[in-house]
Amino acid sequence: MxxxxxxxxxxxxxxxxxxxxxxxxxxxxxxxxxxxxxxxxxxxxxxxxxxxxxxxxxxxxxxxxxxxxFLRANCLQDNTLYDYSFANDTGINPQMHYAHDYVDNWDKMKTSSLGLLLWGDVGTGKSFFAGCIANALIDKGIPAMMTNFSRILNTISIMNPTDRNKFIDSLNNYPLLILDDLGIERSSEFALEQVFHVIDSRYRSKLPLIVTTNLTLNEMKNTSNIAKHRIYDRVLERCVPIKINGINLREENAKNNIKTVKNIFSSYTA
Ligand SMILES: [Zn+2]
Structure with a gap:
């Protein structure tokens, strides 16, 4: 050599x-x-x-x-949801441990087709709770889609029935679907029919669904509206209710903002 x-x-x-x-x-x-x-x-x-x-x-x-x-951009359609993470949890919500439990036991929840129904007053952190689950699952590479009915209805109202069905079916490509603010969408016959279609399609797919709502459990269980009844019936069967009773964050923020302004404007009175 x-x-x-x-x-x-x-x-x-x-x-x-x-x-x-x-x-x-x-x-x-x-x-x-x-x-x-x-x-x-x-x-x-x-x-x-x-x-x-x-x-x-x-x-x-x-x-x-x-x-x-890519998953986060695809699954979280509102950029503010990016900040809804366990890392940003201030510990204000006493039920937050259930969000960790859901993520830690995701495989079992998925196999059992089990979701959550997060209910409670406006501003108590239901969306934050749900967003934390979405982000934690996305971090594990699991497509967890978080959207709301206002957005879905806006999207499908301009579609023809075939595309509308395709769109609704496409939501079942996500192992977890989170629908924020059920009950605030328009109550027109068309809107309720589409809401039913989305919920029923998810129900039949046996994939888990997490719903947040400002409605009370009683309002959901005892609605006299037949169209709403068949929607809530499916939600209540598959989504385990958790009452979110954290401090009203928006009221807290408003109070803190007034304090800040009082320090800046010496003569400010609210
Ligand atoms: Zn060497």
């Missing part, structure tokens, strides 16, 4: 006649027997192998991050 062919960081090991790496002192070549002939093949030395594995794992991580970024 002509040692002039060696690179700066390699040397010829006189014992086995193979080229070694001067950094990690492991072989960069291997002897293999092929058709009764011994042949030399190039391999990665220990340090090259380590560098290669690191590169592969970084590439995988980058791919995973891209996937999660």
């Amino acid at each position: 002509n040692t002039n062919c060696l690179l700066k960081d390699e040397y010829l090991n006189e014992t086995d006649g193979l080229i070694y790496c001067s950094n990690c002192h492991t072989p960069k070549q291997i002897l293999i027997e092929l058709d009764n002939n011994l042949q030399i093949r190039n391999i990665r030395c220990k340090c090259r192998l380590k560098a290669y594995e690191n590169e592969q794992s970084e590439q995988l991580q980058r791919k995973q991050m891209m996937k999660i970024k």
